[in-house]
Amino acid sequence: MKKELLMGTALVSTLGAASVAEAVTATMSGNHQTGLEFESPNSGTDSRAQINDNNFTVSLSETTDGGMTISSSFMLMNEAGGGSSDEDAGFTLAFSDGSKLDLLNAGNASGSHDISIPGSAGAEGITTATTNNAPTGLDFMTASTVYGVEYHTAADFMVDGLKMSFSVSTDDDSASGATYGIDSHVAVGATYVTDLGDTAVTIGAGYSASEGAKTGTQMTSDEGGIHFGISAVTGDLTVAVGFADGDSIENTNTAQSDGEFVGVGVKYVSGDLTFNVGAKSGTSKDSTTIGTAGTTEDAEDSTSASISYAVASGVTAILGYTNKDAEDEGAASTDGSAWYIGANMSF
Amino acid sequence: MFLIKLLIVIGSLIFITSCNSGKSEEEMEELWSKAQTTGQIIERSGTAVNPTLNKDLAMRDAETRLQTGGGLFGKKGISMSGLINQDTETNTVVGSIGMSINVYLWQGALDTLSFMPLSSADPIGGTIITDWYSSTNNPDERCKLNIFISGKELKTQNLRVASFCQNYQNNRWVNKDINDDNNIKLENAILNKAKKLKLESS
Numbered sequence: 001m002k003k004e005l006l007m008g009t010a011l012v013s014t015l016g017a018a019s020v021a022e023a024v025t026a027t028m029s030g031n032h033q034t035g036l037e038f039e040s041p042n043s044g045t046d047s048r049a050q051i052n053d054n055n056f057t058v059s060l061s062e063t064t065d066g067g068m069t070i071s072s073s074f075m076l077m078n079e080a081g082g083g084s085s086d087e088d089a090g091f092t093l094a095f096s097d098g099s100k101l102d103l104l105n106a107g108n109a110s111g112s113h114d115i116s117i118p119g120s121a122g123a124e125g126i127t128t129a130t131t132n133n134a135p136t137g138l139d140f141m142t143a144s145t146v147y148g149v150e151y152h153t154a155a156d157f158m159v160d161g162l163k164m165s166f167s168v169s170t171d172d173d174s175a176s177g178a179t180y181g182i183d184s185h186v187a188v189g190a191t192y193v194t195d196l197g198d199t200a201v202t203i204g205a206g207y208s209a210s211e212g213a214k215t216g217t218q219m220t221s222d223e224g225g226i227h228f229g230i231s232a233v234t235g236d237l238t239v240a241v242g243f244a245d246g247d248s249i250e251n252t253n254t255a256q257s258d259g260e261f262v263g264v265g266v267k268y269v270s271g272d273l274t275f276n277v278g279a280k281s282g283t284s285k286d287s288t289t290i291g292t293a294g295t296t297e298d299a300e301d302s303t304s305a306s307i308s309y310a311v312a313s314g315v316t317a318i319l320g321y322t323n324k325d326a327e328d329e330g331a332a333s334t335d336g337s338a339w340y341i342g343a344n345m346s347f
Numbered sequence: 348m349f350l351i352k353l354l355i356v357i358g359s360l361i362f363i364t365s366c367n368s369g370k371s372e373e374e375m376e377e378l379w380s381k382a383q384t385t386g387q388i389i390e391r392s393g394t395a396v397n398p399t400l401n402k403d404l405a406m407r408d409a410e411t412r413l414q415t416g417g418g419l420f421g422k423k424g425i426s427m428s429g430l431i432n433q434d435t436e437t438n439t440v441v442g443s444i445g446m447s448i449n450v451y452l453w454q455g456a457l458d459t460l461s462f463m464p465l466s467s468a469d470p471i472g473g474t475i476i477t478d479w480y481s482s483t484n485n486p487d488e489r490c491k492l493n494i495f496i497s498g499k500e501l502k503t504q505n506l507r508v509a510s511f512c513q514n515y516q517n518n519r520w521v522n523k524d525i526n527d528d529n530n531i532k533l534e535n536a537i538l539n540k541a542k543k544l545k546l547e548s549s
Contacts, residue, residue: 029395029424031408055404059395059424073395088400107399112386121410139385144399152386155379160367165386191387193378194366200381231383236535240383271503271535274414313501313545314419316411344411346394347419 030056035318035342037124042336051123051342067096088146098154102167106150109165110206111142113189115229115242118265119278120304122320122340129328133250133257134282134300140259141225141246143182143210145171165189176216180253180290182223185210199234204242212249220291223248227261238267250286258293259284272310279303299327306340314346380543388413393546395424416451416501416542448473448496451548452506455541456494459533463492473497479513487515488523492533501541508533 033053040046061071074089090105115138135141148169155163167187174181189206209224225246232239244261265278281301287294306320319341326335367375380391385406389398392409412418448470456475457468464478473496481489490512498505508530513520 026427027395027424028427029418029420031394031396031404031411033407053404055396057395057424073397075396075400088397090397090399102399105397105399111402112398113384116383116385116388116406121407139402156375160370160375161378163387189386191382191384193375193382195378200378202381202383202387204384229384233381233383235532236539238383269414269535269539270531271538308414310415310502312419313415313417314411316414344407345419346408346411346415347424 024060024062027059030347032345033123035123035340038339040337041334069094100152102150105146106148106167108142108144108185108208109150109167109187109189110208111139112165113191113204113206114138114227115204115231115240117240117242117263117278118238118267118276120306120320120322121276121308122306122318123342124320124322124338124340126324126336126338127334128326129333132298132326132328132333133255133286134284134298135259135261136280136282136300138227138229138242138244138261140261141223141248142208143223144185145169145174145182147171161193163191178215180212180214180219180249182210182212199232202231204229236269240265255286255288256290257284257286274308277305296330301325316344318342318344416545449499449501449505451501451541451545452496454544456537459537459540489513501545503538506534506537
């Protein structure tokens, strides 16, 4: 049967008649996280809370006779987002040579190639000051707009072991508003894999540059920067370290931050048990006047560990612990430690 | 300064182009299956969550699927066509007629031990017994493995490895003490292979 379905509307209408044509593969999947968190701040009273984060996603995909796969997904329910549905979606075209093109909500190519730094797999967290803008991950400066594309090369691009991504996006409307908005970005990311004896080594790096504006006027400070990381897997042991340096816009686009981040982590798998230990350190000089550099420093240093047990296919039980030291504008700020016990279920 | 930067760039290019030269397609696939960037982890897990919209959620779902060998209903979730048409053919869990053991553990064990000669393999009883094997690096030591697989579920309790090693001393083979650590490492390797096979097939 000749199938040339390239339009999203065609995909959806075909889904409605799936019992007739079965042209589109439609699947439902999701993730359910629930558990108990015990938070112990250094100042203030201890507290406990039930953690609940559930979501439900519908995926559609279709492979043409030429071998190209067109796929899309949307989240029907995201309880962490207040129980509302999340209608943001995009298309991915996967070509027969292994390359892919993301269209709409495509993201930032730099953020696709950051090294995963092991740390607690639990949902525990310490509430810090809302004005503390210290970065907590390698990809803190990877802004993009909804109206963008990201191209991922196939594995072994140009040389064996290399894979790259490129992305661009634009949004003049957002930048014309009274609040700062990203109006364009360009980014590139690369992953390189090789081995040293029995050790598999992954190197990930990315560069991103974004332009933003408020009431249509370009700002002197925008989001952008670099990250670099390396990870080694030998047997059941994974060790990773990463570094990032860049500028970001924080606090729902009301503050600018010049930040640095360093992370290191270790993961060990023993049968159905996975042990994670990680340490992260982020610093930032922030300012609530976008365009004016900050002078005093925010900081967040955290150490975390977890044990997760694979109970069954798609189900893990997790025990996690995190300790965090924080500074806001050069002074000690809200920090402390937290425990978590709970379960993740993927279906 | 420019010269130093140029040398660093040239050195990096030489490093990148020379590291993987001569590797087979299978070796490169194995390396990519261990890549540790967030994009690669999310891609090989099969999660449907768009990382652009919620990267933390995508990583959480991906790690859960990779650690457990897929989701509750397989790598890709529940098929709507299966629900509508009761098309059980496409939703049937991979199995094999006559096997009372987990097919992924069985295949994972055979794949993991493919470098050793087999003495016997019984898919009904779930036993794999290898012949004696010596590596070229250490010809004075030889080992033999007994693998026992029981039950249809992919879990640790359904797999047991027993290894027996001997040293060549005074013109005869002498038994070594049983090394439980090696047995556990082998069990982990087989389990990880079985989870990968399950992810690939679902």
